[in-house]
Amino acid sequence: MIQPKISVQNVYYTYSSDGLEALKNVSLDIYPNEIFVLFGPARSGKSTLLRLFNRLSDLLEKGDYQGTILFNGRDVFEPGTDIAALRRRIGMVFAVPTPLPGSIRDNLTYGPRMAGISRSELPDRVERSLRLAALWDEVKDRLDESAFALSGGQKQRLCIARSLTLEPEVLILDNPTSGLDPLSTSMVEETLHELKQRYTIIVVPHSVQQAARVATRAAFMLNGELIELNDAGQLFVHPQDKRTEDYVTGRFG
Amino acid sequence: MKRQHTQKLAVGLITAAAALVVLPIILVIVFLLVKGIGAISWEFLTAAPRNGMKDGGIMPAILGTVILSMGTSLVCIPLALGAAIYLAEYSTESRLTRWVRLAIVNLAGIPSIVYGLFGLGAFVLFLDMGTSIIAGSLTLGIMTLPVVISTAEEAIRAVPREFRIVSQSLGATRWQTIRHQVLPHAIPGIITGIILGLSRAAGETAPILFTVAAFYLPNLPQSASDQTMALPYHLYVIATQVPGMPLSVQYGTALVLLLLVLSLTLVATLIRTRMRRNRDW
Numbered sequence: 001m002i003q004p005k006i007s008v009q010n011v012y013y014t015y016s017s018d019g020l021e022a023l024k025n026v027s028l029d030i031y032p033n034e035i036f037v038l039f040g041p042a043r044s045g046k047s048t049l050l051r052l053f054n055r056l057s058d059l060l061e062k063g064d065y066q067g068t069i070l071f072n073g074r075d076v077f078e079p080g081t082d083i084a085a086l087r088r089r090i091g092m093v094f095a096v097p098t099p100l101p102g103s104i105r106d107n108l109t110y111g112p113r114m115a116g117i118s119r120s121e122l123p124d125r126v127e128r129s130l131r132l133a134a135l136w137d138e139v140k141d142r143l144d145e146s147a148f149a150l151s152g153g154q155k156q157r158l159c160i161a162r163s164l165t166l167e168p169e170v171l172i173l174d175n176p177t178s179g180l181d182p183l184s185t186s187m188v189e190e191t192l193h194e195l196k197q198r199y200t201i202i203v204v205p206h207s208v209q210q211a212a213r214v215a216t217r218a219a220f221m222l223n224g225e226l227i228e229l230n231d232a233g234q235l236f237v238h239p240q241d242k243r244t245e246d247y248v249t250g251r252f253g
Numbered sequence: 254m255k256r257q258h259t260q261k262l263a264v265g266l267i268t269a270a271a272a273l274v275v276l277p278i279i280l281v282i283v284f285l286l287v288k289g290i291g292a293i294s295w296e297f298l299t300a301a302p303r304n305g306m307k308d309g310g311i312m313p314a315i316l317g318t319v320i321l322s323m324g325t326s327l328v329c330i331p332l333a334l335g336a337a338i339y340l341a342e343y344s345t346e347s348r349l350t351r352w353v354r355l356a357i358v359n360l361a362g363i364p365s366i367v368y369g370l371f372g373l374g375a376f377v378l379f380l381d382m383g384t385s386i387i388a389g390s391l392t393l394g395i396m397t398l399p400v401v402i403s404t405a406e407e408a409i410r411a412v413p414r415e416f417r418i419v420s421q422s423l424g425a426t427r428w429q430t431i432r433h434q435v436l437p438h439a440i441p442g443i444i445t446g447i448i449l450g451l452s453r454a455a456g457e458t459a460p461i462l463f464t465v466a467a468f469y470l471p472n473l474p475q476s477a478s479d480q481t482m483a484l485p486y487h488l489y490v491i492a493t494q495v496p497g498m499p500l501s502v503q504y505g506t507a508l509v510l511l512l513l514v515l516s517l518t519l520v521a522t523l524i525r526t527r528m529r530r531n532r533d534w
Contacts, residue, residue, distance in 0.1 A: 056422055088424035098415045101438060111423035166424060
């Protein structure tokens with residue numbers, strides 16, 4: 001049996017600010033080299049769950065967390081966890097593409113430089129990541145231009161490439177195509193399929209259609225509960241739960 | 254119709270109020286220029302006072318003010334920057350934070366003469382530094398802390414939160430994030446705050462009165478434990494303590510002090526606009 005990359009076991013999360021129970025007894029396993037899609041209506045707990053994986057939740061909000069999240073079999077909330085190292089191994093791409101101020105190259109070398117990776121290795125990493133994110137041909141001659149000069153779709157692929165420079169094991173993309181046009185969206189989706197060969201991909205999709213297009217396996221969440229989890233071929237074609245069926249067929253959401 | 258009249262009247266009054274704010278500074282500059290420009294010469298700027306300070310120049314006082322400004326920076330910048338980073342990045346709603354904020358607000362409200370007396374008691378007498386550049390710098394440095402801390406904290410907070418989140422999501426530690434993403438973008442605001450604080454320190458008389466300033470020194474200061482002359486105190490002395498002092502020398506000294514302070518402010522403004530233009534977010 002394959003060991004799960006990430007294992008979520010009976011996780012509860014309640015926000016301190018408004019008492020919202022964002023996660024209610026969620027358990028699921030995510031395996032290497034799959035595109036795991038987490039979908040559901042707004043405020044169903046998807047982002048809350050993802051941010052716990054690399055402890056980005058520490059920065060963003062206060063809340064009461066219970067349960068266990070294992071990454072490669074180790075509890076990410078174990079005291080003494082090297083959080084910076086954890087975040088290097090579980091990369092994250094956000095809904096709004098956010099370049100850091102500076103050139104395209106600065107953006108791509110930032111993570112490795114902070115990790116103390118030697119300068120001689122940086123050009124290789126920059127090129128490899130840009131190729132993986134399908135952006136190399138578009139920017140190879142303008143690496144020293146401001147990252148803010150890129151188009152929205154290019155910025156998002158830059159953010160993907162930027163996460164890849166750290167050669168993470170898991171890449172989380174939280175609604176990565178929310179602001180993108182259809183062409184850029186399809187480029188990002190193609191990129192995801194390429195990346196699956198090497199990484200574990202977790203995606204919160206923009207729509208049910210996108211979920212069905214990219215997923216290997218998918219999990220449907222509603223009001224903080226995991227409703228249904230199955231192979232994409234099953235879940236989108238023969239959903240077992242009435243609520244999943246209603247959402248997938250567009251009756252609500 | 255009537256509403257439009259009210260509108261016009263209101264706009265007129267508001268504009269007049271704004272214009273009135275500019276008027277005093279222009280009047281002061283023009284007045285000092287007209288009365289003091291005649292006294293300014295190469296000798297006035299580069300020579301020591303002679304003949305009971307009625308002749309010669311004010312170079313020791315200019316130099317003293319420059320030295321004190323540098324001393325003030327040395328005291329103020331590390332402390333203020335540390336405090337600002339703590340308040341903006343690390344502080345939680347703790348008792349320490351509340352005390353620090355309370356201290357800053359109170360430091361800002363203390364009259365400058367009280368700083369002078371504090372400096373006399375704490376540095377000159379208790380710590381036995383004597384009236385010296387180091388005692389004066391410490392006094393001015395503490396006086397300058399609140400404005401520098403406040404502007405620096407504001408500048409640090411103004412850096413978008415997204416940069417911090419992205420930086421840490423890329424595996425940077427909190428300190429690396431501050432060092433590489435936050436401070437570089439906060440620097441223009443921080444520098445502005447430092448220069449504004451310094452320009453105030455450069456012009457103050459009361460804090461240096463008992464801690465460092467000398468009425469007249471035949472020689473330039475040789476070390477940090479020496480006294481020094483300084484422009485604001487020199488101006489006070491020649492305006493009130495020396496009988497028969499030519500008016501033009503007084504106006505000339507005031508003009509030099511004003512120009513020094515104004516040029517510091519101008520530099521601050523230039524740095525800010527330049528760096529704002531260069532940033533791409």
